[in-house]
Amino acid sequence: MIAEKTGATRFMLFASLIAALFLLSGCTAMGVGQGAPFFDYTYLMYPLLAGILILALAFMFSKIFNLQHWTAIISDELVQVLATGLVALCLFGMQVGVDGYLVNAFTAATPTGTVPACAGHIGCANDIAYAQLSTTGVETLLNDLHDAGSLIGTEASKGIYCSMLGVGFTLTNCSQLNAFRGSLTSSSFATMAGVLDIYAQQFLLTLAKNFSFTLIIPLGLFFRCFKLSRQAGGALIAIGFGLYTAYPLAIIAGSSLLTGYATPIMTEPAPLAPNALKLTDHCDPYEMHSDVSRKQFDDYASQLTDPNIALSTTYLVICKVILMSILALIITLGFIRMLAHLLGSEIDVSSLARIS
Amino acid sequence: MGFGIPNRIALLLLTLLAAAPSLLNASGMVCNPATFNDTLSFSAMAAIGTIAIIAVCYMFGEFFQNARMLTWSKTEILQVFMSLIIVLVILQIMSSFCSFRIDEISSIFISSHPPAIYANFGSETMYDAASIYLENLMAITSTNMQSLRYSLGAYEIRTTYTTYNCNMACFLSLVGSNEAPHSGESMQLALTNNLLSTATIAYLSAVFQYFTLQYIQSGVFILFLPIAIVIRSAPFMRQFGGALIAIFLSLYIMYPIMMIFNASIASGMAGTGTSPAIKIYHYPGCPGENLFKQVGGSAGVDCKTTDGTYNYDEEDLSLSFGQLLTGSMPDPAPFTEQARSSALIFLVAVFLPAVDFLVIAAMARGISHMLGEEVDISRLGQMV
Numbered sequence: 001m002i003a004e005k006t007g008a009t010r011f012m013l014f015a016s017l018i019a020a021l022f023l024l025s026g027c028t029a030m031g032v033g034q035g036a037p038f039f040d041y042t043y044l045m046y047p048l049l050a051g052i053l054i055l056a057l058a059f060m061f062s063k064i065f066n067l068q069h070w071t072a073i074i075s076d077e078l079v080q081v082l083a084t085g086l087v088a089l090c091l092f093g094m095q096v097g098v099d100g101y102l103v104n105a106f107t108a109a110t111p112t113g114t115v116p117a118c119a120g121h122i123g124c125a126n127d128i129a130y131a132q133l134s135t136t137g138v139e140t141l142l143n144d145l146h147d148a149g150s151l152i153g154t155e156a157s158k159g160i161y162c163s164m165l166g167v168g169f170t171l172t173n174c175s176q177l178n179a180f181r182g183s184l185t186s187s188s189f190a191t192m193a194g195v196l197d198i199y200a201q202q203f204l205l206t207l208a209k210n211f212s213f214t215l216i217i218p219l220g221l222f223f224r225c226f227k228l229s230r231q232a233g234g235a236l237i238a239i240g241f242g243l244y245t246a247y248p249l250a251i252i253a254g255s256s257l258l259t260g261y262a263t264p265i266m267t268e269p270a271p272l273a274p275n276a277l278k279l280t281d282h283c284d285p286y287e288m289h290s291d292v293s294r295k296q297f298d299d300y301a302s303q304l305t306d307p308n309i310a311l312s313t314t315y316l317v318i319c320k321v322i323l324m325s326i327l328a329l330i331i332t333l334g335f336i337r338m339l340a341h342l343l344g345s346e347i348d349v350s351s352l353a354r355i356s
Numbered sequence: 357m358g359f360g361i362p363n364r365i366a367l368l369l370l371t372l373l374a375a376a377p378s379l380l381n382a383s384g385m386v387c388n389p390a391t392f393n394d395t396l397s398f399s400a401m402a403a404i405g406t407i408a409i410i411a412v413c414y415m416f417g418e419f420f421q422n423a424r425m426l427t428w429s430k431t432e433i434l435q436v437f438m439s440l441i442i443v444l445v446i447l448q449i450m451s452s453f454c455s456f457r458i459d460e461i462s463s464i465f466i467s468s469h470p471p472a473i474y475a476n477f478g479s480e481t482m483y484d485a486a487s488i489y490l491e492n493l494m495a496i497t498s499t500n501m502q503s504l505r506y507s508l509g510a511y512e513i514r515t516t517y518t519t520y521n522c523n524m525a526c527f528l529s530l531v532g533s534n535e536a537p538h539s540g541e542s543m544q545l546a547l548t549n550n551l552l553s554t555a556t557i558a559y560l561s562a563v564f565q566y567f568t569l570q571y572i573q574s575g576v577f578i579l580f581l582p583i584a585i586v587i588r589s590a591p592f593m594r595q596f597g598g599a600l601i602a603i604f605l606s607l608y609i610m611y612p613i614m615m616i617f618n619a620s621i622a623s624g625m626a627g628t629g630t631s632p633a634i635k636i637y638h639y640p641g642c643p644g645e646n647l648f649k650q651v652g653g654s655a656g657v658d659c660k661t662t663d664g665t666y667n668y669d670e671e672d673l674s675l676s677f678g679q680l681l682t683g684s685m686p687d688p689a690p691f692t693e694q695a696r697s698s699a700l701i702f703l704v705a706v707f708l709p710a711v712d713f714l715v716i717a718a719m720a721r722g723i724s725h726m727l728g729e730e731v732d733i734s735r736l737g738q739m740v
Contacts, residue, residue, distance in 0.1 A: 199696050207621060
């Protein structure tokens, strides 16, 4: 009798917990962002039903063949299926919390302090992170560097020639400007790495937004229902959820950390002015006075080594783009690893390093 | 009242018989009939051979009244049946993979916008669907490399083009100035070369995955199953047999699943909007572009074949004398667009397989742990 009561009490507790999760998650009040993914409960039901069905079959076999030790295993597995359902509900509640509350908190810390239009909608964190990456301006910097490199290359190629009866000379009078092309190319390489970083992050955000809650996590839940594939399921859930929540939050928080507070930790250097890297005048290959070419060379050298230009480009490429992207990825991978551990899976560190 | 042992054995046999027809069906796929029937025969022979050895041991045990031998025989006979049941379950799943159609899978597990690569191949099975995905991946990575090669060629021609301006008394002697108007683009040349390296890695990764699947499909590892049955019963070797089964399961069941999973994800990675997220520049078309498209959904890729004057084709890079005189140079594809498409293709060809590897490794570890051995897949991965 006591045991029955205890069982009933446990069941009631479990049911209450699920009901509380539903209510606390605020799922009924949460709207869906435009074009944003929607968590369909069928994604949760299918794997759980499949898991329970297979366990029921196993239970039947255990009774037919009188395999007593199977009963204990099946009981454990049933608990795991229910735990998987609980995990799904928790993830859903967390998703709502991230998109509804945490994003508001982070964006409120920005200098403008405006609450985004998507606030409270599913997929909002992702949209904000994507928009922040789009406005870094690193693509513009790369185009500026290309323009400057093209122009200086054209100027540096200018020369004069003179020949009579097949004998003569060529003098590339402006070739001293070639000295700047190496450093411009180096800057371009660093900037290109930044541009690729931004694109890759945006594609990862798109992946997370479109597939985390519609494919990756449901598949993970399905796998997690079975003992054989529990670790794989845990890994998939952790990857999907980490990319959906931790990754955009790390991007938004990183941006806020840099310059987002009311009293910023540091002042963000002004972006590079358009054409700041371009030559101000053209090289004349017929010019015979070396003072003129030297002056042009010195002027451009001072322009390139202007601390404002160096500071602004270094800050943008190295600090704001590359460093912050590494930081966001490390935080996300750490989160994924810990969540996977919590869900009964072990993600190999060397494999994670391969991803990063 | 209890369910007698003969009845239980009869039920078990009936279950095995019920599984048999679907196993025959399995011989249609990975599994051409010859290979698969051989595997079944090998498995049966391995089981019978092992049982015979155990029976001999049991006989000797009884003869010499050796308790250790008797205990070992009783334990191992059960393990042989366990191995057989595991093999049957694996073959049953493989049989299902030979029967499931990709359009059915899409309608159940994938969103309402299935990948465009399966639009005309709805009746294909799981293994073929995985193969179709990898063929498209190879095609798009190759297209991207060709597009970058075209740009490299265009930059090479442009940077070496020099004009001679005769602005003095040319009728007496050749005097004037010279200028290479596009020589500054050597910077883009270097950067595009760098992009080509990235694209090459993506291409090699796609080819590697394709051939891995081909090896799996052609049944290279299928002999692992009969070997595992024998090895699991050999003294001190049960763990190794379990590890073989785990590796087999990961390759034949998880790998195709993860490839189809990748196909679904890749179809929406370029975004689900109506305007294409990336542009690829290649003439006469962009093989593999459907990889980033969905049926009735994402526009994904915009394939550009010409800039109006020049086709984006390596063969069109040779210039006529007239074009040289007028300075009409081929236009390279826009650099940032190429960087964007290369980044996406790299993620699909290199990042997604890394995620797959994590999941497959976790699966193999779980199975092998259950069968008694911890397979260190990460070390295997490092070797690969």
